[in-house]
Amino acid sequence: GQNIDQPTEMTATEGAIVQINCTYQTSGFNGLFWYQQHAGEAPTFLSYNVLDGLEEKGRFSSFLSRSKGYSYLLLKELQMKDSASYLCAGSYSGAGSYQLTFGKGTKLSVIP
């Protein structure tokens, strides 16, 4: 299968910057999604990277390096409401379509 690896937990201070890393297998890889999931809620879409480089969307940015099988999600000016799990998901070629493989998620705790 396609392994997606990301840290299990991270803690950061309100107002700071945090980077959540994700590594993935490159065989059959198409693109990389990041989702945010608050406890007891559904995952919500944050970003999708297909090309190498950094894409910025407000306080959140996502980076992709296809050759290294590496991505990161950068959260700036952390707020308490950013406490959530962040899911990295690779899109891989399947039988006639693309299939998402998720990492186990990184639980981010933002402390005052």
Next chain:
Amino acid sequence: KAGVTQTPRYLIKTRGQQVTLSCSPISGHRSVSWYQQTPGQGLQFLFEYFSETQRNKGNFPGRFSGRQFSNSRSEMNVSTLELGDSALYLCASSLESSGRTDTQYFGPGTRLTVL
């Protein structure tokens, strides 16, 4: 536009029973995927349906099955429930444009507890 809806939101069953979960995708979305989420394993892919056909399947036993109707609504069924089937079952829909990956949008999930 209304989001993905799933029913029921919570379900309690006993071992050996069967259960059917329902998912209504975002209007216009033709692909529906199902995932099982547990604390230890994270989100695991069950299957994907498109135009009433199962197009991809994850590594789950045959007790897990699904179908899709002509209006893109989907159901999944789990027979002979086991304690380990206790999980959050998430449905996600996507537009499904040819030749590219479309963003999947998730429903609120069905929390299944097997006693």
